[in-house]
Amino acid sequence: MATALKLPVGIEDFKEIRRQGFYYIDKTKLIEQLLDNWGKVNLFTRPRRFGKTLNMSMLRCFFEIGADKTLFEGLYISQNEQFCEEYMGRFPVVFLTLKGVEGTTFEEARLSLAELIAAEARRFKFLQESDSLDADDKEMYRELISLNKEQSPVTSVKLRFSLKNLLELLYKHYGRKTIVLIDEYDVPLDKAFQDGYYREMVSLIRGLLGETLKTNDFLQFAVLTGCLRVSKENIFTGLNNFKILSITDVRFDEQFGFTEDEVKKLLNAYHLESHLPEMKEWYDGYHFGDANIYCPWDVINHVELLCKDSKAEPKCYWINSSGNSLVKRFITKANKTTRDEIERLIAGEPIEKSVRLELTYDEIDNSIDNIWSVLFTTGYLTQVGMTEQGAYKLVIPNKEVREVYKLQIQDWFDKKLRDNTEQLTAFWNSIEEGKTEAIEQYLNRTLSNSISVFDTKAPEKEKESSYHTLLVGLLTGNTDWVVRSNVEAGEGFADIIVEPEDPDAGIIFELKYSKEANGLQISCEKAIEQIKSRRYSEYLKNDGRHNMTFYGIAFYKKRCKAVVETIKET
Template sequence: MRKYPIGLQDFGKIRREGYLYIDKTQLVHKLIESGSNYFLSRPRRFGKSLLLSIIKEIFKGSKDLFEGLWIHDQWNWEQKHPVIHLRLSQIDYKNHGLEIALSRELDFLAKEFEVELIEDSLALKFRELIREVANRKGQVVILIDEYDKPITDYLDDLNKALENRSVFKSFYSVLKDADEYIRLLLLTGVSKFAKVSIFSDLNNLYDISLDPHYATLVGITQEELESNFKDEIAVHQRSQPDILSKLKEWYNGYSWDGNSSVYNPFSLLGFMKSGRIQNFWFQTGTPTWLVNLMKDNHEFKLDNVRMGENELSSFNVEHLTSLPVLFQTGYLTIKHYDEESGLYELGYPNREVEVSLTDALLSAYRNIFPGSGSMAVTYDLGKALKENNMPQMFKVLDALISTIPYDHWKAESESIFHIIVHLSFKRLGFDLQSEVHSATGRCDALILTQQYIYAIELKLNGNAQAALDQILEKGYLRPYGSDARKKIAIGINFSSEKRAVEDFLVREVE
């Protein structure tokens, strides 16, 4: 059995104890030799902490750990530098407050370097540590892991988030005028504060988050998958010949340049260990506040979203908008970049994220606890649609609607039904187009399966005949006239009083 480093962030432990390591040292070498002040944003569990651990061991001169790796014969191991490694997820800011927790961590680091600090204020103490260590042991390497966690942990507590942001603004400002003492500076995190208040005084950081040269610095490429997991893939192909395409569909697709893509390492390693395709990454920490923010903004369609780099990089705790947050936290990724317009097109990275996020949203819009039967019900819905079993489809839709608790019933418009229908079908992976515009009107939903094309029109407290007539009169299925698949028009009327599908009509269109 191979040892997979699931959740491991210590490069030394991985190498000494024989865990699998996919060699990224050529890109790491390029990073540390071509610049000195960097910022990198990536989603959680993507290998940021491991990246910093690798860099730390390089500058410590731990040559033996790199035996057999690309960098082993490309680096001068005699040139060592002291490493100030701040792991903000490990300091106790929740119990002691950020300023005290950071001050204690600086004291601990000072002891490691046999330096006595005399400054009292946090910023001056940090500056003193950098200068004293550099003067005694040479230029320092500063690695700050999860630099933003004490802020992102409090996005549901604005006052605390702002308090911690203020602490960081002063703390990080010390780095601006410390170039002569620093060999390398790298900050990593999830959010992109690089262009707003925290780093307003630290304008010498080079943000490599969207730099094509470092798009595969963390994550696993297709080539790395096939070369490092040949034996595992061969075993799975005996029973699942299409396993490579399944893995790509479920765990690949993350891109930060619109060109190259990588697998989620946490999920891919989870599959290699368990042998099952399932949700690994999403269930490790999707914040409820993010799903609720989307619900409050009536957001549910996340395909073909376009935005510029400034908007993509924004993360203002006082005025949070969900789309940039969804991108930075890994629920959306870059599908295409248009150099002429400077616009990025975003979408779901893969099936794992799409299925899981739509399930969470479906639960939120229905005001029920996530996982309360949604998967089984929507599976029945998909089966009915594939088989063109309309009575069963309406029975399942009725079940989805009727389970919304009475106290949370807010169906004052068609939107709640539209959203639930959209999310239910989207979760199943159908080719779904919602609110499709044409020259004659707007169809609520178009769903394409292998055998059928469905046009669905929804009404609230009206009648199904009017919904069906609208599809036929507006010609919503006309653009598909040459398509060999059967075309089905479906009119559905919901009753807010009964909280149910009141009536429906179905007609095949020639």
């Protein structure tokens, strides 16, 4: 029964999923589509955690000589018996996953790549004894399996020709051309960009892919996957029969990620049908070609959690599976215009942007507009249509990704505030001295220059909570103060109570959100009245503090108003 199947959390090996009885959402139509829509070299670009590696593993299991036909029993592709007879288990396959190719220096990364290729070459040890290979061929093979031991300056040259040489040897042994699968081809470039040896890595990858994929008589076809579509002129120079299948392409649009029908079927299998709305709100929203797609990593993880606890709340799985350096880079470069655009995105509104689907890593920081393109291709934004001028209408895809914008923005904002200690100190002094005009100026300037996380579509109480969080963050930076939030006091809960260094003094803040700008003054007065009517000052009096300062602060979008009242209680 389907309910007995385990969930393949973090498992990207097709053979393991099928043999060990894990739940599998059938993507074998990809095999048929690849040959029906023939391309000598095919590049699929999709965000991370959308099933690229599992699909590549599935392709290898289908095409590779010695294929286990039972792995595909009951799946879509098995219905096409003639196709399976013609192609299943008919080709040598070279499969490389470049996600682990990295290093703090170019030399470390190069040796990492050499080890990867050597390890793949060692899978074909029978070549050492093959009667179809002569002495020179066998010496070539011994060099391939020893690539990682090579320390001379010619290592990059040998790496450049290594895969082409391996394909030639496999052709001589089998009499058949080889299928090449290269997963996460762009990860070494990303790591090199971050660690400062990008140009060297570009040269190495360009040479390796060029020799392997261009005018290679021993290549049947190749499939590559990655997150970012690196410029053809940068990496794939001279490849004429090169098919790029990006997130905007309608071909193969349902083969990476889960469709809604697939999610419904999965939830039904585990009797979790009622959880579809929360799945849709949190993990749907991606648009690949003409298809609406859920993030498979999120869905599988959340279904597993729900199987253990049917009341479990949705979590951020995809976002927490790796760093968010792209968003951080974007936020730190944001100017006032882009900050406004981010606010609109967080509020659920689309923005219109011309998107470059083809970039080099060293171009990303040249223009803020390039960052929009990267956020789109890597899944932090998705498109909901196009303008007549050809610009994309971009939105944040779902609640999970929206959370990372809010959290990352808040982290960035907090850092910016810490860096501006002189102005912050003056703000604290103004609070102790009751200078409302200076307080308003600082808060208004802060709100104006920050990227707001205040959702204009949120309920009024939630908006007030956002400003509350902002003010608490500003106040807690003063190490001479004790700052308490949502304190039980008198006949209710005070928003913020501050106990300054002066043992006789105490400060109480009550915050309000005004629905319109001309209501700020009235909201402030209501806040002061609330402090007094609910006797929040009892909390401070119990601590021996009798010199009270009451603040009523009201907010409307990026504007605020402050009213102060000082009272000496006995």
